[in-house]
Amino acid sequence: MDVLSTSQRSHCMAQIRGRDTAIELILRSELWRSGLRYRLRSKLTGRPDIVFPSSRVAVFVDGCFWHGCPEHATKPATNSEFWSDKLGRNRSRDREVTAKLESGGWRVIRFWEHEVKADPKACGERIRKVVKQRLAERPWLPMND
Numbered sequence: 001m002d003v004l005s006t007s008q009r010s011h012c013m014a015q016i017r018g019r020d021t022a023i024e025l026i027l028r029s030e031l032w033r034s035g036l037r038y039r040l041r042s043k044l045t046g047r048p049d050i051v052f053p054s055s056r057v058a059v060f061v062d063g064c065f066w067h068g069c070p071e072h073a074t075k076p077a078t079n080s081e082f083w084s085d086k087l088g089r090n091r092s093r094d095r096e097v098t099a100k101l102e103s104g105g106w107r108v109i110r111f112w113e114h115e116v117k118a119d120p121k122a123c124g125e126r127i128r129k130v131v132k133q134r135l136a137e138r139p140w141l142p143m144n145d
Contacts, residue, residue, distance in 0.1 A: 023116050024049050024061050030124035036131060044106070046097030050127075055134035056106045059127060064113045066090055072114055107134055 004012065019040075028050065031038060038059075042051040048058035064072035068091050076083045098108045107130055116123050 019049070021061070021063075023063075023113050026120050027059075027061060027111070027116050027123055030120040031127060034124050034128055036124075036128055045100045045104075046093075048101075048108075052131050052134075055131045055138075057127070057131050057134055058101055058106050058108050060094075060108070060110045061116055062094065062110055062112055067094060067112075069112050069114065071112075 028038070031050070036052070039051045039053055040049075042048055042058070044051060044058060046058075046060070049061050050059040051057070052059075062069070065074060066087070067073075068087050073087070094110070098110070101108050109127060109130060111123050
């Protein structure tokens, strides 16, 4: 049973940020420190957390609770049917967004919240390698024959 009233729980859930979370800021700081420049607030499908337009790389940082991390996700005890449906829709939407972006020539990188928290340098390095590779390839540009 929940120890908070419905209105208290509603208030708590409303305070959860959708962008500029602590985890996102940690990753962005690591990327900036390593010399990578990126864009925020993209209007791309799925609203990626970090975008590299010139290399067509979109980065998402998925919260363990909200996106159903296999290691850390918890199942709420109250209103479980609602939460099960909601979190299932989130995972389904993540798959759809990834597929749509990839079909449009974008490379999608997804990190779990706990991955960034545990080793932001490794996450930044993974992004750096993909961006560098994509800039070298640029498969979306026409060939100059």
